[in-house]
Amino acid sequence: MAQVINIQPITRIEGHASVSIQLDDRGEVLDSKVRFMSLRGFEKFIEGMPAEEVPRVVTRICGICPWQHHMASNKAVDRCYGVDLPPAGRKLRELMQTISHAEDKILHFYFLAAPDFVMGPDSHFSVRNVIGIAKAHPELAAQVVRMRYQTKMILEKFAGKAIHPHAGVVGGFSKPLLEEDRKEFLGKMKEMLDFACFTLDFAKTQVFPKYLDAVTTLGVIETGFIGTVDDAGALNFYDGKIRLMKPDGSFTDFESRDYADYLGEHVEPFSYGKFPYAKCWDEGFSLDVHNPRGIYRANTLARINVADRMATPRAQAELEEFREKFGRPAQLTLLHHWARLIEEVYACEHAVELLEGPEICDPNVRAKVQPRAGRGVGCVEAPRGTLIHDYTTDDNGCIVKANLIVGTTHNLGPINLSVGQAARALIHDGVVDETILNKIEMAVRAYDP
Amino acid sequence: MSVTVVQEWLNACSGCEISIVDMGERLLDVLGLVEFVHSPVLMDHKYFGQLGDKTHLEIPEATVAIVSGGLRNEEHLEVLEEVRKKCAVLVALGTCATHGGIPALANRHPMADVLKRYYETETTDAPLRYPDDGLPPLLDRCYALDEKVKVDVYLPGCPPHPDQVFAALVALVQGTPLTLPAKSVCDHCPTVREGKGEVKKLRRFLQSPQYKGPDEPLDKMRCLLEQGILCMGPVTRGGCGGDQNTPRCMTARVPCRGCYGPVKHTGDQRVEMLNALASNGIDLSALPEFASMLRFSGAHGLLKTIPKRQEA
Numbered sequence: 001m002a003q004v005i006n007i008q009p010i011t012r013i014e015g016h017a018s019v020s021i022q023l024d025d026r027g028e029v030l031d032s033k034v035r036f037m038s039l040r041g042f043e044k045f046i047e048g049m050p051a052e053e054v055p056r057v058v059t060r061i062c063g064i065c066p067w068q069h070h071m072a073s074n075k076a077v078d079r080c081y082g083v084d085l086p087p088a089g090r091k092l093r094e095l096m097q098t099i100s101h102a103e104d105k106i107l108h109f110y111f112l113a114a115p116d117f118v119m120g121p122d123s124h125f126s127v128r129n130v131i132g133i134a135k136a137h138p139e140l141a142a143q144v145v146r147m148r149y150q151t152k153m154i155l156e157k158f159a160g161k162a163i164h165p166h167a168g169v170v171g172g173f174s175k176p177l178l179e180e181d182r183k184e185f186l187g188k189m190k191e192m193l194d195f196a197c198f199t200l201d202f203a204k205t206q207v208f209p210k211y212l213d214a215v216t217t218l219g220v221i222e223t224g225f226i227g228t229v230d231d232a233g234a235l236n237f238y239d240g241k242i243r244l245m246k247p248d249g250s251f252t253d254f255e256s257r258d259y260a261d262y263l264g265e266h267v268e269p270f271s272y273g274k275f276p277y278a279k280c281w282d283e284g285f286s287l288d289v290h291n292p293r294g295i296y297r298a299n300t301l302a303r304i305n306v307a308d309r310m311a312t313p314r315a316q317a318e319l320e321e322f323r324e325k326f327g328r329p330a331q332l333t334l335l336h337h338w339a340r341l342i343e344e345v346y347a348c349e350h351a352v353e354l355l356e357g358p359e360i361c362d363p364n365v366r367a368k369v370q371p372r373a374g375r376g377v378g379c380v381e382a383p384r385g386t387l388i389h390d391y392t393t394d395d396n397g398c399i400v401k402a403n404l405i406v407g408t409t410h411n412l413g414p415i416n417l418s419v420g421q422a423a424r425a426l427i428h429d430g431v432v433d434e435t436i437l438n439k440i441e442m443a444v445r446a447y448d449p
Numbered sequence: 450m451s452v453t454v455v456q457e458w459l460n461a462c463s464g465c466e467i468s469i470v471d472m473g474e475r476l477l478d479v480l481g482l483v484e485f486v487h488s489p490v491l492m493d494h495k496y497f498g499q500l501g502d503k504t505h506l507e508i509p510e511a512t513v514a515i516v517s518g519g520l521r522n523e524e525h526l527e528v529l530e531e532v533r534k535k536c537a538v539l540v541a542l543g544t545c546a547t548h549g550g551i552p553a554l555a556n557r558h559p560m561a562d563v564l565k566r567y568y569e570t571e572t573t574d575a576p577l578r579y580p581d582d583g584l585p586p587l588l589d590r591c592y593a594l595d596e597k598v599k600v601d602v603y604l605p606g607c608p609p610h611p612d613q614v615f616a617a618l619v620a621l622v623q624g625t626p627l628t629l630p631a632k633s634v635c636d637h638c639p640t641v642r643e644g645k646g647e648v649k650k651l652r653r654f655l656q657s658p659q660y661k662g663p664d665e666p667l668d669k670m671r672c673l674l675e676q677g678i679l680c681m682g683p684v685t686r687g688g689c690g691g692d693q694n695t696p697r698c699m700t701a702r703v704p705c706r707g708c709y710g711p712v713k714h715t716g717d718q719r720v721e722m723l724n725a726l727a728s729n730g731i732d733l734s735a736l737p738e739f740a741s742m743l744r745f746s747g748a749h750g751l752l753k754t755i756p757k758r759q760e761a
Contacts, residue, residue, distance in 0.1 A: 006501035011493045014463050020583065035583060038460060038522050041563035043570060045554040050653055050737050056706055057744065060551040063464025063608065107470065111491070125499060129492040131480050142477060149473035160700030162471065163464045163608050164708070167701035170655070174701045176663040260572050267568055267576035270583055274573060285574075363663050369655050398737050403570045434499050441493075 003027070003430065007437055010034075012112045012129070013449050014064050015408065017415075019440065021423045027430025029423045034416045034444065036273030043402045051077045051371065051393045052170040054402075058389065059164040061406060064107075066164045067100035067155070068382035068407070069389070071238065074168045076389040079257075079376025081170060081369045081397060088362035089172025094238040095354045096159055096167070097380065101237055102192055102347040103151045104383045105300075105340050108448050109199065110144045113337055116442050117207045121214070122435040147195045154185050172366035179361050186355040193314075193348035200318065200341040208338060217425060219333035219418030219443025222247050224278060224296030225305045226410060228381045229253070233308030235346065237381040243306040244278060244296065249329055251306060252280070256379035259388050263405065264294075266413075275413045276405055287413055289420040298385025298410035299447055300339035305329035310342070312349035318342045333418050336446040371397020382407035384448055411447045418443040452622050453511040455536055456488035459525035460552050460591060461518025465543040466490050468608035472615050479615070482622045486511050496528075510535045513621050517542040519549050519748060520592040524585035533598040538621060540602040541594045542614070547605040548710040549748025553591040556752040557740060560587060593748035602627065605686060607708035607745060612691030630688035633712050634696050634705050637687040639668040642675060650732040651679050654704055667695065673704045679736060680704035684721040686712045710746045717751055719743045 002025060008018035021032040042061055046054050055073035059066035071093055078085065085093075111130045119128045119136065127135075134141040152162050158181060159167035159174075167174045208215060225245040230236040244262055245251040254262055264279035268287070277285040277294030286293040296302070305328060310316040319342060326335060354360060371393070378389045385407035392401040422443040426436045458466060470476060486509045487494045496506045506527055514536035520526050533539055544550045555563055564579050594600050604617055613629060620627035630637065658678060660670040673680040682696065686709040689697045698705045711718050719742040726733060733739075743752050 006497060008496050008501060009489045011489045011495070012491065014490070016458075033583070037524065037585060039563075039567060039587070040460065040521065040552045041555045041558070041567055044558055044563045044566040047566075048738055049741055052653065052655060053706075053741060057551055057554075057741075060462050060464070060607070063462040063467050066462075066464065107467075111470070125493040131485060131491070134477060134480055142474070145474055145477055149471065152471055153473075156471075157700075160703070161697040163467050165701075166698055166703045166706070169703065174657065174703050178663055263572060265570070265573040267573065267580065269576075269578065269580050272580050272584060274568070276572075366657050371653070371655070396737055403572060405572065432500065437500065438493065 002030070005432055005437070007441060010441055010444055012115065013445060014112070015449050017444070017449065019419055019444070021427065023427070023430055027428065029427050032416070032420045032423045033270045034412070034419050036271045036412060039272040043404055046399050046402050049399050051080055051391060051397050051399055052369070054391070054399060055168055055170070056166050063163055064104060065100070065382040065384065065407065067097045068380050068387050070165050070168050071097050072378040072380045072387045072389040074170060075378030075380070076376040076391045077170045077378070079378065080374040080391055080393040081372055082374060083171045083367050083369045085172045086362070086364045086367055088176065088360055089365040089367070091354055091360045092173040092177060092365060093168050095351060095360065096155060096165070097238055098347050098351045098354065099151060099154055099189070101383060102196070102344060102351060103148055105344040105347065106144065106148045106199065108383070109203070109337065109340060112448070113445055114207070116438070116445065117211055121439050121442060125434065128438070143195070147192060150188055151192050154188060158185070169366060171369040174366065176363040176365045177361050179358070182355055182358070182361055186352065189348055189351040189355060193345070193352060196341070196344045196348045197314065200345060203338065203341055214439070214442070215332055215334040218439060219422045219446060220331065221292070221333065221414060221417045221421055222331050223292070223414055223417070225302035225329055226296050226298050226386050227303035227306040228379070228386060229307055230311070234311040235303050235307035236311070237347070239380070242379065242386060244280070245306045245329060246281070247329070256388065257377040259377065259379070259390070259405070265405070271412065273409055273412050276410050277413065287416050289417055289424070292413070292417055295413045295417065296410065297414045298407055299336060299383070300343050301330060301336045302385065303381060304339040304342060310346050312346050312353065314349055315342055315346035318345055333443055333446050336448070384408040385410045408449045411449060415444055415447050415449060451482060451484045452513060453486050454483045455486060455508055455511040455514040455532055456491070457514065457516045457528055457532055458490065459516065459518035459529065460521035461543070461545055463490065464608040465517035468611050469614055472611040475615050479618050483618065506531055508532055508535050512536065513538045513540060515540045515542050516594060517546050519545040519552060519594065520588060520597060521552060522585040522587050526588070526597060529594060529598055538601045539598065540604060540617065541600045542604050543609055544605045544607040544708060544710050544745045546594045547603045547714070548746035549591050549593050550607060550745055553747035553752060554744055556590045556747050557755055559754050560589060591748055596749060603714060604629070605710045606689060610689060610691035613688060630686070631712075632687050634682035634685045634687045634689065634709070637690055637694050638672070638682055638696050638699055640670050640672045640699065641668065642672040646729060648675055648677050648729070648731055650677060650735065651726070652677050652735050654678055658702055660702065667699055670702070678704050681707035681718060681722060681742065683725055684712060684716070684718045685709050707742070707745045718746055719751070
């Protein structure tokens with residue numbers, strides 16, 4: 001008899017989702033769906049608010065990447081109000097956001113993803129978690145916790161609040177950086193860079209090789225990619241042009257304010273979350289596993305694929321090695337983890353660069369602003385992908401309309417396709433066990449939704 | 450025997466969970482003292498059995514449940530009721546759980562308007578129908594936990610400071626009472642209050658407050674409210690700075706927006722703030738709206754839908 005298998009909730013991810021897999025009479029996979037289970041309606045309830053308050057509200061879209069929402073929102077309001085930032089104000093925003101990337105990637109790798117690799121995908125569910133890792137590898141766990149905490153507390157000490165920040169303000173940053181803090185943070189980020197390099201080396205020598213089989217088969221799909229690059233084509237988390245790449249590697253660059261000409265959002269009846277797609281490819285949207293249309297991916301692998309190069313030396317060397325092994329664009333879904341650790345090295349190197357110049361301590365960090373009617377699109381790279389905030393304000397500088405495309409949502413379509421692929425590869429004759437179901441979830445976890 | 454813990458997140462952003470992780474090395478101590486038996490963000494226990502083949506949602510029994518997020522859909526409610534049934538002590542973690550939090554700003558709008566905006570933005574292909582296939586129906590509004598079940602411990606904050614999360618866990622493990630700061634943010638704020646009633650008018654936060662220079666300590670800077678900047682400190686519960694004490698907004702020299710909710714659990718931050726300002730004769734005409742004075746605490750029926758104006 002036909003059967004439906006539910007994985008609910010998907011665990012060790014940062015949001016709320018579930019999987020249902022439909023089997024036919026022979027126990028083969030007929031269909032699968034990944035459901036995103038709720039919606040909050042930020043686009044609606046920030047209407048009417050003074051725009052300069054919004055960067056302190058939209059942070060609550062995500063407690064893991066609040067800095068990115070904070071910055072995309074601030075950039076959007078800067079543009080609504082027509083203000084240019086003092087260089088140090090812009091640098092401090094970029095520094096804080098870069099450090100938050102460095103902290104987040106370590107969190108994802110060790111706390112959420114590593115249990116599948118370090119403990120093994122077939123280990124018992126009661127130990128396949130960070131607590132299991134802490135017991136099996138106490139020294140490594142202590143080091144991970146200490147390094148992540150030290151990095152995170154830079155944000156807390158300087159900006160007052162590491163989760164749901166408030167120190168980015170329209171027109172710049174709320175306070176300048178003192179020379180003594182600059183020196184302290186520089187030392188800490190150099191230490192974090194060493195730890196980032198250790199982590200990537202650890203993953204390349206002791207983790208990924210063991211699971212090469214999974215890497216080359218699990219959740220594999222072929223899609224396009226999206227990410228942000230600077231004028232020289234190097235990956236940039238804070239600003240630049242958006243690059244949309246087709247599955248064949250050809251790409252188009254566009255300004256973030258023109259996003260609506262390139263991207264659309266599709267609604268499926270089985271998910272509250274919407275499905276962004278490449279409208280400009282003129283092929284529509286389809287989640288048919290055999291013939292997907294309009295599908296591109298965001299997040300680490302996407303950024304590594306769309307970038308011509310990395311702006312810092314160690315990350316560039318890592319990119320070259322990665323590209324030699326996997327080509328461009330690399331399509332294997334589990335390579336998100338590898339790409340994430342290359343980005344980790346970049347984030348640390350870039351934070352060190354930003355902290356090395358004394359000009360970041362310039363006390364002029366905030367321009368005066370005057371509320372006015374306008375429209376502004378603010379875009380940054382969140383850990384989970386290209387993040388777009390688009391606001392329109394009235395004469396009094398209050399929000400009349402907002403449109404948000406949030407990092408994770410770009411991948412809702414690809415996650416559905418990867419789960420469909422993994423389920424079809426792993427489930428036959430109606431045989432399902434815990435290891436199979438966890439492997440299907442691993443195809444989701446790679447995207448860090 | 451260690452204390453067993455269920456951790457759940459409902460209509461949440463995961464900031465509260467990150468705050469747990471931000472205990473730093475104390476996290477490892479905690480993991481030695483408590484045994485997590487269910488935590489979707491950390492471990493792989495499932496609602497309907499590990500093979501998803503059971504028909505009823507089941508969460509294991511535990512001494513303590515730590516629940517973040519408010520209630521937005523029927524699944525949140527089902528999970529909360531199951532948690533309440535299975536756990537001796539229910540901790541509401543974070544301002545969404547205690548007072549609705551930012552998502553309760555949606556309570557000013559009929560659900561139909563929220564859906565219409567989300568599914569009909571400029572970039573969205575208008576759907577034939579809104580999603581409903583296998584999804585938990587949305588509730589009419591956002592609720593705090595204690596509107597639906599009994600809550601034993603309230604840990605407000607957006608997010609709660611890791612020091613308080615740690616203190617709460619230690620108290621629960623040792624069975625000792627938990628004492629949290631119970632006065633307002635101003636009680637913890639080092640800025641200078643002269644109380645001369647010079648402020649006649651409040652302005653929006655569009656430029657930096659006045660202070661002498663980057664290295665001037667906070668205890669030399671004038672209170673932001675006395676500088677004419679709206680600050681919700683007087684009507685907001687303190688403690689956000691944790692053991693360091695200094696309010697987190699002040700560390701960045703920005704005004705408080707109320708993230709720990711009202712000073713008294715049943716308070717109304719908007720009414721209290723407007724009363725305080727009115728009794729001092731302060732002109733509020735520069736502020737475009739007051740609903741966001743309740744941006745963290747709009748549950749419990751405080752934020753209501755705006756009646757539609759009759760079209761002529």
